[in-house]
Amino acid sequence: MFGLGNRSEKDRAGEDLDRAIAACRASNDPAMGLSAAARGTILRAAHDDSARSGAFAPLFFPVRLVIAAGLVPAILVTAGVLLSVPKMNDAARPGGQGVQVAKLGDEVVFTFANGKRSHVVTKSTAPDRFDRSKAIQVRDNRFVDSATAGPNLVFYRID
Amino acid sequence: MARSPEPDATDESLVAAARAGDVRAFEGLLLRHEARVLRVLRYLRVAPSDVEDVAQEVFIRVFRHLKGYRPGGSFEGWIYRMTVNAAHDHRRRRATDSGPEVPWTEAASGARDPHPGPAENADQAELKGRLEAALETLTERERAIFVLREIEGLETGAVARALGITSITVRRHLGLARGRLRRSFEAPPKEKERNR
Numbered sequence: 001m002f003g004l005g006n007r008s009e010k011d012r013a014g015e016d017l018d019r020a021i022a023a024c025r026a027s028n029d030p031a032m033g034l035s036a037a038a039r040g041t042i043l044r045a046a047h048d049d050s051a052r053s054g055a056f057a058p059l060f061f062p063v064r065l066v067i068a069a070g071l072v073p074a075i076l077v078t079a080g081v082l083l084s085v086p087k088m089n090d091a092a093r094p095g096g097q098g099v100q101v102a103k104l105g106d107e108v109v110f111t112f113a114n115g116k117r118s119h120v121v122t123k124s125t126a127p128d129r130f131d132r133s134k135a136i137q138v139r140d141n142r143f144v145d146s147a148t149a150g151p152n153l154v155f156y157r158i159d
Numbered sequence: 160m161a162r163s164p165e166p167d168a169t170d171e172s173l174v175a176a177a178r179a180g181d182v183r184a185f186e187g188l189l190l191r192h193e194a195r196v197l198r199v200l201r202y203l204r205v206a207p208s209d210v211e212d213v214a215q216e217v218f219i220r221v222f223r224h225l226k227g228y229r230p231g232g233s234f235e236g237w238i239y240r241m242t243v244n245a246a247h248d249h250r251r252r253r254a255t256d257s258g259p260e261v262p263w264t265e266a267a268s269g270a271r272d273p274h275p276g277p278a279e280n281a282d283q284a285e286l287k288g289r290l291e292a293a294l295e296t297l298t299e300r301e302r303a304i305f306v307l308r309e310i311e312g313l314e315t316g317a318v319a320r321a322l323g324i325t326s327i328t329v330r331r332h333l334g335l336a337r338g339r340l341r342r343s344f345e346a347p348p349k350e351k352e353r354n355r
Binding site: 010021023027028032034049 | 197
């Protein structure tokens with residue numbers, strides 16, 4: 001008798017638990033939401049992160065660097081660093097920041113320190129015409145090219 | 160020009176755009192998942208006064224870790240995982256900063272949801288209040304598993320993936336949680352007891 005009574009109480013408790021779960025599920029309000037202030041805080045933080053992070057620079061701040069180098073890289077690097085900034089907005093960083101170019105022996109060495117993990121380097125003999133199908137993906141923040149082979153004047157576009 | 164979040168866009172496409180720096184796409188994800196995050200935080204016993212702060216933390220983490228999200232996985236599951244982790248960190252901070260945790264007073268006092276659903280009657284509200292209070296008797300892991308499986312309605316495998324544990328662990332802790340909660344329900348509600 002005691003066993004049956006005890007079992008019944010357990011059953012009832014189990015049923016109540018199931019009904020409580022169902023009540024919780026039924027009251028899940030899809031319209032529940034954050035306050036406008038909280039949303040604003042989140043989106044501001046996301047925007048600030050994007051602005052700080054080089055990873056997002058290409059879309060937010062499409063800075064295009066066109067760097068000329070050639071047979072005498074030391075001279076061209078000094079004189080020929082050109083910037084083309086098509087849609088730069090107020091928050092954009094000055095173009096070229098974080099990119100260093102140096103001639104080491106017969107090589108031109110580009111070092112990227114702008115926070116991006118990968119870059120796309122495109123070469124051309126004309127600054128207004130770059131063939132993206134020949135673009136080179138650079139993943140280790142360093143791009144090395146020959147300073148003696150190829151045309152006398154080479155333009156580099158770095159995205 | 161920034162575009163408006165598209166209601167028909169999939170989570171995957173919004174994530175891809177947000178990863179590329181589109182904050183408006185991220186806003187789409189935020190609007191789509193904020194109710195879920197708030198609800199889960201509440202059932203994970205984050206105090207009502209802290210829920211919005213913790214939810215902010217969840218979404219800022221989500222944005223900062225979007226690169227870690229693997230396309231093809233469940234974004235919903237990923238959000239759940241972030242939410243459970245943020246609730247855990249919040250509890251730990253609370254315990255470190257101010258000693259014993261502040262009780263979740265609304266449920267403890269038997270207060271009702273300020274915005275009950277249309278179908279919710281007094282009996283349902285009471286049961287819900289009892290369950291919310293009883294959740295406090297569970298361990299953090301049991302609570303997270305119970306909330307995701309029973310209240311959010313995720314499959315066992317989805318709970319396991321969201322929490323980074325095995326399905327066996329989910330089943331075992333779910334059984335323990337249900338046992339504890341059932342025992343809580345065996346005791347009569349405090350108010351009824353007082354009226355006897």
